[in-house]
Amino acid sequence: MSPQALDTDTVLIVEDEPKIARLVADYLSGSGFAPHHLDHGDAVLPWLEEREARPELVLLDLMLPGTDGLTLCREIRQRWPKVAIIMLTARVEEVDRLLGLELGADDYICKPFSPREVVARARAVLRRSRAAEGIDDNVIEQAxxxxxxxxxxxxxxxxxxxxxxxxxxxxxxxxxxxxxxxxxxxxxxxxxxxxxxxxxxxxxxxxxxxxxxxxxxxxxxxxxxxxxxxxxxxxxx
The missing domain is CATH 1.10.10.10 (Winged helix-like DNA-binding domain superfamily/Winged helix DNA-binding domain)
Incomplete structure (x- = not known):
């Protein structure tokens, strides 16, 4: 599998701010990912259960209507441990809490963020998760x-x-x-x-x-x- 193959991955965006969700989805789509968007926390677990193939990555906002991001992170990690998770938060003071709790999130991004950074971090997280599983993506080691x-x-x-x-x-x-x-x-x-x-x-x-x-x-x-x-x-x- 070549590094470019990472760009075909499915990404679920869970974000209740439409402008942010559209912007991130546009950048992910332009980079070869297949983005899907949900704007309510209660819709996430049913959506995942209904799919035969889970998304490779979930971009999960911390503050959501309905089920909050921390609860969803725990549930997703317990039920689908191979799905990578990046938390999105506008609350910088939550960063240490996110890292301190053993929620299973792979990374986090603080708002406001550059959509290009989201794409880069998505690729990095997926590469790390594949490396942990022993999948060869021909990734060049850090110089x-x-x-x-x-x-x-x-x-x-x-x-x-x-x-x-x-x-x-x-x-x-x-x-x-x-x-x-x-x-x-x-x-x-x-x-x-x-x-x-x-x-x-x-x-x-x-x-x-x-x-x-x-x-x-x-x-x-x-x-x-x-x-x-x-x-x-x-x-x-």
Whole structure:
């Protein structure tokens, strides 16, 4: 199966805001996916039960009329464990709760979001789920790798020369691609002794980390700022 075969997958969009649903569906369809849309939480489980073939992915809004997204996520994961789930939320404060609860969601995206990001994250989630099942999609391994023993980050085999703090920042973000980390969360990972430092310290380390990556990959932006929230590691598709 080639990487392009991923683009034929069926995606169920569960979103009660029509404009958002249409926009996401248009981008998914234009990228080769087969999108279907439901706007009420109570319609989701009956729709899934009636289908002979389940969708490969569900884009599931957190706040829905009828059955809420968290309940649906639990139900879908219990009944159809092979269906991938990406949660959509406009409530940034829910992010840690989503990650902390063992709901079985594969990823989450915070609103407002770019529809292109949704397509990229959908592809990434499906690739990860197939890799976990041992399905060969001829996916090329990341060119960015971490040498845990040597505390080195390698881009196309070239050592980026990171400091210990920079390495720790990159490692934390790479463990959860697409997850948005607040500056406070990153500080907790940077300094285990909980020393008091300014949020500007995080910005300074991120700036240096980006500069070192750009020396090897001047055309790539894999560490991205999310205005008013923090930073995320977003590998290119």
């Amino acid at each position: 960015l790798s971490l040498d845990e023993d040597g505390w080195r980050a390698l881009a196309d085999g070239q050592d980026l020369g990171l400091t210990a703090v920079e390495f720790q920042l990159l490692r934390v973000m790479m463990q959860s691609p697409g997850r948005i980390f607040s500056r406070e969360q990153l500080m907790d990972h940077m300094y285990r002794d909980h020393r008091i430092v300014s949020e500007r310290t995080v910005d300074s380390h991120i700036k240096k980390l980006r500069k070192k990556i750009a020396e090897v990959w001047p055309e790539r932006e894999i560490i991205r700022s999310v205005y008013g929230v923090g930073y995320k590691y977003q590998p290119e598709e």
